[in-house]
Amino acid sequence: MGWIPEEIDLTRPSAARMYDHFLGGSHNFAVDREAAAAAERAFPGVRLAVRANRSFLRRAVKYLVGKGIRQFLDLGSGIPTIGNVHEIAQGECPDARVVYVDIDPIAVGHGKRILADNPNAAAVLGDMRDPARLLDEPDVRDLLDFGRPVAVLMVAVLHFVPDSQDPWSMVAGYVDRLAPGGYLVVSHGTNEHFSEEETSSFETVREVYQRTTSPIVVRTSAEVAAFFAGLDLVDPGVVRLSDWRPDSEERWKSWCCGVGRKPLS
Ligand SMILES: C[S@@+](CC[C@H](N)C(=O)[O-])C[C@H]1O[C@@H](n2cnc3c(N)ncnc32)[C@H](O)[C@@H]1O
Numbered sequence: 001m002g003w004i005p006e007e008i009d010l011t012r013p014s015a016a017r018m019y020d021h022f023l024g025g026s027h028n029f030a031v032d033r034e035a036a037a038a039a040e041r042a043f044p045g046v047r048l049a050v051r052a053n054r055s056f057l058r059r060a061v062k063y064l065v066g067k068g069i070r071q072f073l074d075l076g077s078g079i080p081t082i083g084n085v086h087e088i089a090q091g092e093c094p095d096a097r098v099v100y101v102d103i104d105p106i107a108v109g110h111g112k113r114i115l116a117d118n119p120n121a122a123a124v125l126g127d128m129r130d131p132a133r134l135l136d137e138p139d140v141r142d143l144l145d146f147g148r149p150v151a152v153l154m155v156a157v158l159h160f161v162p163d164s165q166d167p168w169s170m171v172a173g174y175v176d177r178l179a180p181g182g183y184l185v186v187s188h189g190t191n192e193h194f195s196e197e198e199t200s201s202f203e204t205v206r207e208v209y210q211r212t213t214s215p216i217v218v219r220t221s222a223e224v225a226a227f228f229a230g231l232d233l234v235d236p237g238v239v240r241l242s243d244w245r246p247d248s249e250e251r252w253k254s255w256c257c258g259v260g261r262k263p264l265s
Contacts, residue, residue, distance in 0.1 A: 007105060015160065015214035016104035020079040022050040027079045027106055035208050042204030045254065050156075052241040052252035053187050057155050058083050059245050060185045060259055063234075064151045065092040069183060071150040072098045073140065073174075075128040076157025079107040080114050085153065086121040094120075097143045101126045101134060104213075128157070129165060131173030149181040149262075156255075158227065159189040160214040171227045180264045183234075186227050187241060187257035189218045194254065202254075221256040231260030 013035035017028035021036045028036075040046050061072070070093060074085045077100035089096035098121040100111050111123025122139040134140065144150055152174045161167040175184055191202050202218070209216035225238040236243060238258035242251045 009213075013208075013212045014104055014106070015209060015212050015216070016079050016102065016107045018212065019050060019156070020081060022047050023054065023081050025079060025081050027110055035212060039205045039208045042208070043198075043201045045252075046205065048250075048252055049241075049254055052250055053156050053255060053257075054081075054083055055248070055250065056187055056241045056244055056257050057085070057153070057185075058088055059247060060153075060155075060257075061085055061088040061151075062092065063245060063259065064183055064185070065089055065096065067183075069149055069151045070096045071144050071148065072096065072153060073144060073150055074098060074100045074153045074155075075134075075174075076154060076160070077102050077107065077111070077123070078156075079104070080111050084114075086115070086118065090118075090120065096120065098122075099124060099140050099143050101128055101137075101140075103127050128154070129161060129170055131170060131177070135174075135177060146177050147179055149179050149183070151183040151185060152178065153185045154227075155185060155187045155257075156189070158186060158224075159216050159218060162215070162217050168226055168229070172229065175230060175262065178262045180262050182262045184228060184231055184260045184262075185257075186224060186259075187255055188224045188227075189216060189254065190221060190224065190256050191218045191254060192220050193240070198254075224256050225258065228258060228260035230262070232263055234259040234261060 013032045017032035018036045021028040086098040100123040102108050108123045108125040115121045124137050124139050126134050221238050241255045244257050
């Protein structure tokens with residue numbers, strides 16, 4: 001199988017490959033499917049959550065294209081699947097530029113393959129926890145002009161950065177580089193709307209992710225709102241996934257999300 005890089009540890013589940021499995025993709029292994037099944041047994045809503053998350057991503061990108069954004073930096077972009085950011089953005093506006101970044105070699109390897117003929121998009125292997133280094137990557141510098149508005153997407157990825165690594169400062173490292181009119185998009189796991197039973201089931205999910213390459217942490221919506229420090233929150237603010245400018249009847253309560261814009265002055 002040509003899409004499997006040599007450095008992959010096939011004995012340890014990966015959050016990227018589990019997510020791919022939840023979305024019905026094929027870039028995952030038995031170890032990922034077993035971990036995904038354990039998470040799903042404990043918490044049957046997990047598939048609905050990842051679909052609701054993808055749906056939020058689609059709505060947010062369409063919103064931003066409608067606001068004139070033509071540059072996207074998608075951090076923790078995952079294994080390419082249906083509804084990738086470049087497909088949404090370039091579908092509306094062919095000259096839109098997109099750089100995907102992920103720490104998972106399979107996500108990036110597959111991304112490079114599907115983007116080989118796309119001069120306006122690139123996939124970069126990197127760790128978003130080092131903003132200065134990442135923003136200096138040749139593909140990022142070549143494709144994105146931070147002198148003009150860029151949308152930085154951190155969708156379903158900040159819950160892989162523990163408080164001890166200060167994700168708020170890390171996000172500020174990107175926000176500081178945004179030109180006025182640039183945007184930050186965040187979705188994040190939260191359990192604050194859970195019943196007692198759901199909270200205990202979610203503990204099992206957390207334990208499953210503890211065994212992966214990306215242990216998971218959930219935060220309150222107030223902690224998520226703090227990622228938007230210095231930005232103007234787009235209506236309706238930090239809300240549950242399916243309450244952010246919904247275009248369907250789907251309802252999902254366990255994650256929250258928001259979009260913030262860097263003020264013009
Ligand atoms: C749940 S997936 C989300 C994919 C996509 N953003 C979405 O919402 O559909 C999270 C991704 O973040 C990646 N990731 C985790 N920690 C990361 C880090 N420090 N730097 C870059 N990517 C990271 C994982 O490899 C995984 O592919």
